[in-house]
Amino acid sequence: MTDPNLQLKNKVIPIKIQSQVIFKDIIGHGSAMQKIFRIVEKVAASDTTIMLNGETGTGKGLIARAIHLASGRKEKPFVQINCGATPEGLLESEFFGYRRGAFTGATADKAGKFEMAKGGTIFLDEIGDMSADLQVKVLRVLEEGEFERVGGHETIKSDARIIAATHRDLEEEVQKGNFREDLFYRLYVIPIMLPTMKERQGDIPYLVSYFLEEFRPQKEGLPTKMSDKAMKILVNYSWPGNVRELRNLIERLVVLNEGEEILPEDLPEKLRIDGGRKTQRKFEVDGEGISFNTAVSEFEKALIISALEKTNWVKNKAAQLLKIKRTTLVEKIKRYKLGKDSGPDN
Numbered sequence: 001m002t003d004p005n006l007q008l009k010n011k012v013i014p015i016k017i018q019s020q021v022i023f024k025d026i027i028g029h030g031s032a033m034q035k036i037f038r039i040v041e042k043v044a045a046s047d048t049t050i051m052l053n054g055e056t057g058t059g060k061g062l063i064a065r066a067i068h069l070a071s072g073r074k075e076k077p078f079v080q081i082n083c084g085a086t087p088e089g090l091l092e093s094e095f096f097g098y099r100r101g102a103f104t105g106a107t108a109d110k111a112g113k114f115e116m117a118k119g120g121t122i123f124l125d126e127i128g129d130m131s132a133d134l135q136v137k138v139l140r141v142l143e144e145g146e147f148e149r150v151g152g153h154e155t156i157k158s159d160a161r162i163i164a165a166t167h168r169d170l171e172e173e174v175q176k177g178n179f180r181e182d183l184f185y186r187l188y189v190i191p192i193m194l195p196t197m198k199e200r201q202g203d204i205p206y207l208v209s210y211f212l213e214e215f216r217p218q219k220e221g222l223p224t225k226m227s228d229k230a231m232k233i234l235v236n237y238s239w240p241g242n243v244r245e246l247r248n249l250i251e252r253l254v255v256l257n258e259g260e261e262i263l264p265e266d267l268p269e270k271l272r273i274d275g276g277r278k279t280q281r282k283f284e285v286d287g288e289g290i291s292f293n294t295a296v297s298e299f300e301k302a303l304i305i306s307a308l309e310k311t312n313w314v315k316n317k318a319a320q321l322l323k324i325k326r327t328t329l330v331e332k333i334k335r336y337k338l339g340k341d342s343g344p345d346n
Helices: 031-044 060-069 088-096 132-144 170-176 181-187 201-218 228-236 242-256 269-279 292-310 315-322 326-335
Strands: 050-053 078-082 121-125 146-148 155-157 161-166 190-193
Touching: 031 060, 031 190, 050 060, 060 078, 060 121, 060 161, 088 132, 088 146, 132 146, 132 181, 170 181, 201 228, 201 242, 228 269, 292 315, 292 326, 315 326
Parallel strands: 050 161, 050 190, 078 121, 121 161
Antiparallel strands: 146 155
């Protein structure tokens, strides 16, 4: 019998929450994303600072925009800046603007992102990448609601709601001395943790359907479909790049596929190996019997690998997920001869 989830692969279903808020371009039928949508509804109406946490590619920018569109500021600007992608020397002037003559090339006054976002929302992506000096100035905006342009003396009032995001563990960065503790607490008024693709397996058929529809106009002829076997591999793949990785893959498959259906052999080898292995990771007792000890060992090994992959092979965190001591985890890793080609020994 065909999995009912796989039958959805040629349908696109928009997400609506209580009819008054439409999360455009966000697919999330599973409980993990439905929980996020409910939180967005609750926080949108306030001006409270929001901190979006999550791995790269989990859709933090989409959620930030959804919060803005669901708020009373939706008619005002939504201004975004990536703190990690902007050169350090330009970041302050990008944030706060500058006066003519403030530095070489400043031939005219220019408003910064905080000024441009007046009455609206400013989304500070990858805020964990900011320098210590800039952290102080952002903290001032949060606490006092004002700033000056670079090279200027006039105090400008800020009336923008701040939504920040990072893929880093800011608590850990605070402990290391890389991030200010006072700024951390000002940002973490309402933290929202976005789920990884590993936590959203049920959404994968919907996402595949959505992206197939999105990229269909790029190719003439009949719409491209995903075969059931290929879909199962996609559902069981680990997706380290999350939604962004899936979207890029579907675009590539649509462009390169010559038939009407995408088959397992059309998928990259790493997906076939990883997704195929997890698809077959089942233990059943047949007529010839099964080795109980072997099955238990294989299941234990699979759990350990899953926890290590989920925590990027940080053994302390993996042990916490498995609710065992770190020393116990290390012993089992040695017993099963598990290892990672790269990364520190944590």
